[in-house]
Each structure stands twice: as C-alpha cells, then as structure tokens.
Amino acid sequence: MSTDDLNLEGVERLPLKTFTEKAYLDYAMYVILDRALPHVGDGLKPVQRRIIYAMSELGLSALSKHKKSARTVGDVLGKFHPHGDSACYEAMVLLAQPFSSRYPFVDGQGNWGSPDDPKSFAAMRYTEARLSPHAQLLLSELGQGTADWVPNFDGTLDEPKVLPARLPNVLLNGGTGIAVGMATDIPPHNLREVAAACIHLLAHPEASVDDLCSHIQGPDFPTEAEIITPRKELMALYRTGQGSLRLRARYDRENGDIIITALPHQVSGARILEQIAAQMNARKLPMVEDLRDESDHEHPTRLVITPRSNRVDIPGLMAHLFATTDLERSYRVNMNVIGLDGRPQVKPLVQLLTEWLSFRTETVRRRLQWRLDRVETRLHVLAGLLIAYLNLDEVIRIIRDQDEPGPALQARFDLTPAQVDAILELKLRHLARLEEVKIRGEQDGLTQERDQLQAILGSSEQLRALVRTEITADAEKFGDDRRSPIVSRAAAQALDESALIPSEPLTVVLSRMGWVRAAKGHEVDAAGLNYKSGDGFLSASPGRSNQQAVFIDSTGRTYALAAHTLPSARGQGEPLSGRLSPPDGACFVGVMMGAPDDLYLLTTDHGYGFICALEDLISRNRSGKVVLTVPEGARVLPPVRIQNLARQRLAVATSDGHLLITALADLPRMAKGKGNRIIHIPSARLKAREAWMVPPALVAEGEALQVVAGRKFKAIKGAELEAYQAERGHRGQKLPRGFQKVDALICVIP
Template identity: 65%
Template sequence: MSDLVQDADERISLKEYTEKAYLDYSMYVILDRALPNVGDGLKPVQRRIVYAMSELGLKASAKYKKSARTVGDVIGKFHPHGDSAAYEAMVLMAQPFSYRYPLVDGQGNWGSQDDPKSFAAMRYTESKLTKYSEVLLSELGQGTVDWVPNFDGSMDEPAVMPSQVPNVLLNGTTGIAVGMATDIPPHNLREVVTATIHKLENPNATTAELCEFVQGPDMPTEAEIITPKADLQKMYETGRGSLRMRAVWSQQDGDVVVTALPHQVSGAKVLEQIAQQMQAKKLPMVADLRDESDHENPTRLVIVPRSNRVDIDAMMSHLFASTDLERTYRVNMNMIGIDGRPGVKSLETILSEWLSFRMVTVRRRLQYRLSKVEERLLRLAALMIVFLNVDEVIHIIRTEDEPKPILMERFNLVEAQAEYILETKLRQLARLEEMKIKEEQEALEKERDDLNKTLDSARRLKTLVKKELQAAAKEFGDDRRSPIVAREEAAAFSETDLLGSDPVTVVISEKGWIRAAKGHDIDPTALNYKAGDKFKVACKGKTNQNAILLDSTGRSYALPAHTLPSARGQGEPISGRLNPPSGATFVSTMMGDAKQKVLLASDAGYGFIGTMGDLFTKNKAGKAALTLPKGGRVLPATPIEGGDEHLIVAISNEGRMLVFPLGELPELARGKGNKIMNIPSARVQSREEFVVAVQVLSAGQQLKIYSGKRHLGMKMSDLEHYKGERGRRGNKLPRGFQKVDSVEVID
C-alpha cells in the first residue's frame, strides 16, 4: 500500500511536465546557445571554439593545425553537439566577408562571398587564431573571469571571455532562440572605442551623444548604408529597427560595373535575379550580363545596357528595388546582460553594461597581479634569508627532524616562506645574488604600490581602462568600410507583357525540379543539382512558347517558358506550380507551336499522333491526354520534326523490334490510341513484356541502340528486316542487343 502511495506522489500531470520541460529547454537555448553575452559578444559555441584553440596553442604566431583537431576538442571537452554545427560556427568566424574582425585565421577553402557554404570539410582545412583574438584571450589566465565546470564536470571553462573591447558590437551576431531572436550588426572598432571612452568619461551621456561617435553599423563590405541618420539613431535608442544597404556602382565605357555588394549578398544570386527578369522580358534595356570577379576584384559585375540611350539611373533604380543589389537587414540588439538576463538594449545601455563588466575585469586582474606580487615578495624575502644564512639554514635542515617550525621560529617566517626554503634546490643557492634579489624586490615593491594606488582610486582605474581601449583601437582599428550616404528611394519598372523569342532549354530533374537555361547549346547533365537529384529530361524551344509536360498518369500540363526559374540556380519544384495526382512523376517535356505533331505512347504497345495544341491547358491539375491500359506506363513523348518517310520504331524488352510507316498510326486529340506493337495484355500487367522505346525516324537519320556498354548503329536501309504491319510482334534484334537499355535517334 505504501508503494502505491509513493507512486501516486511522484506522478505529475502531463500539462505540468510539458510546461516545465519546455521552459527548461527554452531557458537553455536562450542562455546557453543562441544569444551573445554583452561582456565578450560571443555565443557559448564561439567562446568554446576560441578557448579550445587557445588551449591547443593555436595563437596567431603558431603554425596552422587541422580544423578537425579543434572541432574534436570543442565537442569532446566543452560543447557536446554535432561536429558540423561547431565547424560551421568556426567557419563563420574565419570568413572576412562574414565577420568584421575575424577571430579565426583559416588556410584552405573557407567558402566565398558568392557561396559562404561552399567551404571544404574540416579534415581538409587548417586554422589558428587571428591577432585580433588576443583582445579576448590575453587576460584569461589572470583571475579576470569566473570558471565553470564543463558538461561532464571533468574540467573547467571560462564563463565569459575578458574582452578588452565591446566585441558584441564589433562583430555582431545573429541567433534564433525560443520566443526571441537577435540580429546585431557589426560596427567599426575605432568608432565604438571612441564612444566607449566618451561614455567612460561622461557616465550620463545619452544615446544621441554616442551616435556622434558611432555613425552606424560598419559591415565587412564597401556597399553603402542608405538608412537615414534619424532612423539609425532611433534604432540605437530602442535596440530595434532595420538597416538598408545598396551596392556601389559606376559607369565604365558605357557599361554599369558593380564593385561592392550588400553584406552576405551573392553576386551569382544577383546576376541570376537580373537574368530572370531578362528572360521574363522585364528588362528590355539590358543587353548582357558578365561576372568579371576574380582574385584582385572579388566583386565585379558588369551590366551592359542595350544602347547608349538607356536611362542608366532609372535602370539601376529598378534593379535596386527588384534585386538584392539593395537589401534590408533586421536589427534586434538582444543579448544576455551583466545580470544574466536576456534583453533588447540601446547603444547607451550596451556600452554602460560593458564598461561595468570591463571595470570589474580590470579590477580582478589587478588584484590577481597584486596577490602574485605579494607572494613573490614573500619568497624573495625567504631567498634573502637563505642567501645571508646559508650555513645555518642547511644545518637546521640536516639536523632537525621537522625543520619547518624551527626555520619559522629562528628567522620569523610564515609557513609559505618556510615551505619555499625547504623546496629550494641546492643548485639554486649558487646563483643567489644579493643585488639581484634586492633589485627584483625594489621593482616588485614599486609595482605593488602602483597596483594599490590604482585599486584604491576610481579615477586611476578609469584612466587605465581608457589607455587600454586606446591601445586596442590603435593596434586593431581600421577605417570605416561601409559609407553612410543619403540616397533616393529605389523604384521598380512596371511589368511589361512584351515577350521576345530567345532560345531556351527547359530542364527537369528526377525529383521534379524545373528550370530554364538560356540558349540551346547547354549540357543539361552538367548543371548543378541538389543532393540526391539528377537530370531526367529536357527540351528546346523559345521564351514565348509553353513547356508542355506529360506525367506518369498520362495527363498533360503547360508552363510559360519565360516564367521558369533560371538554370543558374537549381530551379524550383514543379509541384509548386501544378497540382498533379498524388504519386505522379513527370515523364517528358516538349516545346513547339500549337501545330507541332507529337507521338504519344504507352509501354503496353498503344499510341497515337497528337499536337501540342491538343496537349495545352491552363488548368493546374492538367488534362487527360493518354489513357493507359491496365499495367501500362507512359513512355516519353516524341516530337515529330519536319521531313518525309517517317518511320515508327518500337522495341520491346524481349529484344523484338518492329518498324512501320508513321501514316499507319491515327491522329487523335486524346485517348488510348491504336496498337503499335502486339504484346499480350496479361504479360503487360505482370510486367513480363512491355515496350521499352518508341522513336520516330526520318530520311537521313540513324538509329543507335544501346545495350550495356555496347551500341548498334542502324541506317534506314538496315531496318528492312524489321519492317512489318502495325500491331505485329516484330523480329528479334541481333544476339547481344536483345536487352535494350536505351534508343537514340542521330541526325
């Protein structure tokens, strides 16, 4: 009975349990993962990476070490999470286009501005800390910060780094917690230090006064910040707001050359956006695009106007409004304050809290040094006694069973001094020189007096903090990169329905993603596909035509070619534009005018001749085009090009081939069609026998049959043996080619 009562006492309601569990998780994510600390401006993973690298001896002056070594230490000792998460955080700290003042110095492929995620795996890259990381680490071993146990209690790690500058503003950060997020933009070190010193000397300084020193964020790019200064000041007063950046451009020989892009904007993405508008005929005034970026010019995008009569300013205004050449960033200065609580802080609050943190840090450093100086002075006094009384000290140690109390009583020593004398090695006695000991004593006594004066004087402490800030600004400061300028609001052109007839290639992948490439000379298989995806089918046409799609259920669909995404990207899923039946896949695609003839067939051996116009529909759900017999599957549709003496070639998986004139197959708008090749329906349903390929051959063309690594070329004259009436079984192909993989028509 008592056990039942005990069990009942341990039960809590599901509501209480889930509330507590989610609250605990939320607090963990907020305090120990997603938000930076106002003291050092780092999230826990970043702090642990920097600390682990310093423990590995990877200072700026050291040799590079494999990044995998650092990541292993980070996740094994301090941060029990995925290695990819730790490495990605490390990569971000090494990218000069992501961090204003990088903390990690990387060697190898650490990504590019076009594709920040294109970095090499950690087993290939090498890294060490940058010189700038010293502002976080140089005072770490000097009693400046608290140490906390790591996740398994086997060692300690710093709760926060003793940062010498307000790093939370300098490098900024982004993070998503539970119920809150942070977006702090980077700033210029010189400006922030100047504002911090002003706040130090004028504790009542307002955010408006501080904004005279901090003009605005300073991104690691030379693009312009075009947010009005009044909006920037309001952002700093509330801790929230938005920031707009615009690309820098100039005219060279009539062309527009973009030399700087907004923060974290890819040049390839911008060109893709412009190209999409050109394909959609929304930019008739642009003739060409070129990416001339190289090692010397990391950003150089060339936009060629169609003529010298084009209004360049109006064209660029449209591009700023419609592409990432102008970008808006959210600002939300949310961080963990010195009280350990998260909050959105104004510029004045951030600098005020950081100065409180810094004053405490410096005071702790001085007190730690003072204790070390006093400890050394005690030891020097003990050394002087040994030097002056060597024989007596040795006699006491040799003759007494417990020499420590005797030494303490004889020479009036404290226990630590007696211990030090007993631990002194004999070989050191020969080196003890009275003058050297006295010189060191005098220097340390002077340092002790200076330390005591500084610790007892708030003014001297402030002066020390100010000098250290100025020294950091002198060593690591640089000029502002992102100029703050006033610009007019960008305006986009109104859409035009004018479409051209430029050549285009529509490409569909195995997973059902579609895109359109400019021109007909591209290799669809060489395009970039998502992981696990690959090329399936493609067709050539013009931008003013529709791409006709046929799915595995026999339904047809139409998509205007000029609206399809560019092949510079990976396209978009067709299911986002159309509503095919559940489980249906897209078998083929075609382009042409409405009168273009098409052969539609199923592998059950039935088919007919249709036209593109019959297959066109505006319905997203498509229209029924080819009716499938039981067990049959749709074969890729074959456009019938101009020419005479068209022959239909049908090949089954049994290795049989039948050839007959195209005129024997009827022309229909839709339906099952007529029998092309005689295959018993029972064998189709059991998938024992079916048609593997149906092709249309015209005069002058050749048929190439592939079987494994072998292929067989056949001219029209070679097909006589396989000719017969429509609906026959056909004749067997030569031995070795009876298992057909694919069939190709070659001009």
C-alpha cells in the same frame, strides 16, 4: 493491474500540465542562455566561446602552425560542446569567413566558402585553422584571474563562463540567433568608432545617444556596400535597440557599361545575375543588352551590365534594379543580448556600452587584484629568503643538524610555512653573494609595482584611466578604416511596366464584332484588313507599344489593356470579351490611344457630350468603369481625338439635316458624367427616333467639312462654313435640299 497496485514509493507525481510547462520552460531557457544569444561581455554565443577556448588550449595561436579543423571540432565536442559536429564546424566557418565576420577570430587555410556561396566550404577533414591576431582581444587575459570558471557538461573539466574581452565584441562582430520566443540581430561596427565611443562614455558617464553617435556613425559591414538608412532612423535604432537598415550595392561607369563593385552583406553575385537574367528573359529589361560576371581574385566583385544604348537612363535603370533585386536589401536590427545579470534584454546603445564598460572595468580590477596577490606573495617569499641570506650559516647549521628543519627555521626566525618551503627548496648555486643583490633588486621592483597596483585599485579614477589607455592601445593596434560608407540616397523605385516596354509605333484596330488586334506602324489600312465573315472595320487608333489601349462600349463604360499584349494584325485578332467583362448586351463603340494628358471628345446621339483626358478613362478592372452617362434611348458615338483645343471647332449635325459649328473650348472638361448639350434636338423627335446627332467632326481654320448624305457629298468651307457658326446648344442651320438625311461629317484638308 491498476495504478493502486504499483509501488510508487519515492516517485514524484506531477500533473501533466505542470510537468510539460516546466519541461518547455527549462528547454526555452537553455536555448536562450546556452545556445542562441550572445553575452554582453565577450559578444559570443556558447559554441563560439568554446571553439575559441578549445583552439587556445590546443596551442593554435596566431603564430603557430595551422591544424586540421577536425581536430578542433573534435576537442570542442568531446570536452565542452556535446552537439552535432556539422553545426559546430559551421559556427567555426562563420568565425573564419572574412565576408561573414567583420573581425574574424579564426585564420583558415583551404576552402572556407565564397561570397557567392558561403556554404560551399570544404569538409573539416580538408581545412586547417588557427586563431587570428584578433583573438588576442579575447584570450590575452584569460589566465589572470579575470574569468569565472564553470564545470563542463560532464564535470571533468572547467571552462570559462565569459571570455575577458578587451573590446566590446558584441558590437564589433555583431551576431544573429534565434531562440525560443526571441531572437537577436546585431550588425557589426567599426572597431575604432566603437572604441572612441567607449572612451567618451568613460569620461562622460551621462553621455546621450547623440553624443555616442558622433563617434559611431553607424554599422560597418565586411562588404563595402552603402548604408542608405537616413540618419534619423539610425539614431532611432540606437536609441531603442531595434529597427532596420538598408544596404545598397555600389556601381561605377566604365566605357558605357555599369560595373557593380560592392554588394550588400551576405548577398551572392550569382543570385544577382539570376534575378537580372530572369527579368531579361521575361522581356522586362529591354534597356539591358548583356550581363556578365568578371569577378576574380583582384576584383572579388565585378558584375558588368551593358545597356542597349547610350540613351538609356542609367540612374533610372539602377533604381529599378535596386527595387527588384537583392542589389538593395533590408536588414533587421534587434540588439538582444544576455546582460551581466544573466537575463536577455534588448539594450539600446548607451545601456549596451555602459554595461560592457562595467564588465571591462571589473575585469581589469580582477586582473590587477590577481597580479597584486601574486606580487604580495612573492614579496613575502623574498622577505624570507633575505632573512636566510643574512643568517646563512645558522640556516645551514639548522638544516644539517635537525631532522625536521622546517619547524626549527620557522621558530628561530619567525617565518611562515611558505617562506620556510622557499628556503628549503633553494639550490646550492643560489647561495652565492650575488643572489642577495638580485633579491633586493627584485624586492624593490615588486614593491614599486605593488604600490602602483594598490594606488590604481584604490582609485576609481585611475582604474578608468587604465581602462581608457588600454582601449586606445587596442584600437591603434587592431583598428582599421570604415568599409561601409553611409550616404543619403533617394528610395529606389521600380520602373513602371510601360517604361520597361520598347516604345514602337502601332495601330490598334477594333472590329464591329469586338475583335481587336495591333498592327505595327501608323500607316495601316485598317479597313482593308482581313475580317471574319459578317464582321468589318469599326475603329482604329494610332499609338505606341508602351501605351494603354482604351475601349468604350455602348453603355458608356471604358476599359484599358496594355497595347503590347494585344495580338498581332497578321491574324484576325481576338475578342475583347475574352479579356474584359462588359455588361450583357453591350457592344464596343471605339478605341482610344495616346499620352495620359491627351484629350478626347465623348458624346451621345442625343446631342450631349464633354471633353475628357485619356488618363481619366483608364481602368484596371475587367468590368471597366462608367465614364459617360447615356440617356435613356440614346447611343454612344465613337470618341473623337482632340488635336488642338484652342484652334479646332466642333461640327455637329442631326440626321434630319441641321448643322452647327461651335467653339470646342465651350464644352466642359470632366472625368465622367453626361456632359452639356451640344445641339438642340426636339425631344419628341428623339423619342420617336426621327432625329439624332451623327458622329461629330473637328474642323480647324483652313480645313473644310464634308457632309455625307447617302451617296451625296457636300464640301463646306470658308465663309459658307461660318454661316453655320452659333453658340453651343442651338438648333443649327438647315442644310440645303438633298442633305436632309445626314449620315456623317468628315473633316477634309484642302
């Protein structure tokens, strides 16, 4: 059967693109307007509004007995909110948790969760609830003509569109929500501060953000953690309605221990302990000895951190924990609400409060008008009753004689149907003479009230004054002190990895085949260690376990490894080629350790070199970095650590027996390069490898220099050593016979 054979009369036909686009947009608008975003008037999302209204309809005021939460959830789902019971109950729980809501609207009994695990609340069949006193701010004026009423989902009942909030709950409790294509994140604020800002804005409608922020210092969360966002950023946040906040835990010192007494909003103490313990297990917190949770009913938050010793830098340790755990946390702010025009919009502080004050002013006006209508109706009825009392005998006669006394009374005394109904409904006991006095007294009181209401409604200034008076009274009744202090703090910074590693003495040993290991202590016989067959000692450098070990290869490249990661000297170590990637054919020449500003002498056997700081040699790259430029045919000599640049002199010798003593300070200090000529060697002899510079030595005043030539040794000191003194770059003096083939120079302390 084809589509042409179907009877499609009366069936709307749409392109698939048009249908899906409309369906998605309808769904998006539903989620935005009827589920996820709060209204600027009462600051509530629909499910929250329905929970509070349903509880008021059940008579669950702050003075009533608690009732099972399942009763409330059932009423909400059955009458107003046809969605899942678990989602509805969770929304009710958030309204009751004092650590989630700044001013809870629900007063719960039973297990409603804890700060460590907010979702650990008991099922709704076990918990009980009623409205809190703060709910009066939303419900006290509900039956006074202040709210627009709309049909519920099945049209059998009416529900309020927006509750007549007496204070801007949209700021007091804040709110979060995720809609389609937009979200909202409004932090809670202090009631007194917000009320003061509203009063100021009523008196000064042109007030700026700076003016309002003289009252509103910033958000005020249920916990007592510090707000460390700079004042400038807070002002920008209120000016645009978007931004971010940073909250930091508070701590005290007690008998050497660190006591954390307040955590950021919605941060679990158990989670904090897990994060710190994970770092301790990974040996990244050597300065922490113990960690425990001493929280109880009297101290809801009490996390104890015990430092390893009293020499631990507590501010530095806490700064590291702030940077690496949830002890410091960032919160997004996006003041996106549904405005009075029914549209979602991100509203800055001034616009938000201005719009709420318009809502509040209109609510008060509607309440006064509702009351005025009631007063005028009652006065109208009282006027009719007074006519009846003044003509009581005739009224009684008409009622007794007439089959239809109503029209007769209406015609005789010029009464309205409402007045006639009131007269006919009078009871005999109300016909006493005193009733006339009561009517006149009530009439005088209502007349006075009517005049006052008309005066307020007829004057915008008096209306604003009434709104201001009511806000002030509510602030005094329901307000409390600020909980979240706003302080100026430096940005938290994690400790460098080296600062988290114990500083212990060790010696890094490098073998000729490029195997490395680290021996504890500085008194190590590196040459006497056990080496693999065919291998032997090449170089060693003392240092600390929290320092970097820097290696230099035959191409002039340097590499760095954390000393504490090197294998123990109990074994034969491991090859550097497993961790580093030197060029093909390159071999390692030496190892260096020390502080970042320690100086080393780098040279090649062609007689060139320069002085370099250790920090300039460190590379995080596996393939290292080129530091020493090696001339063609030259070899890199082992680096020499400089102990005292001003006191030490440089002793260099060529393999063919020339010795030169020159000032070490004359050499340039460079980060990389070839360096300057130290000793002159004829180029022909260099190319033929007939002469080259042997590894240099550094000699201080009072020290001797030992020249090694094969099995011969010669110690040179004092005036004899001065004879070899010359400027850098010279050929040097010829050594005595027998030392024409120099192998090494050694500094000797007499």
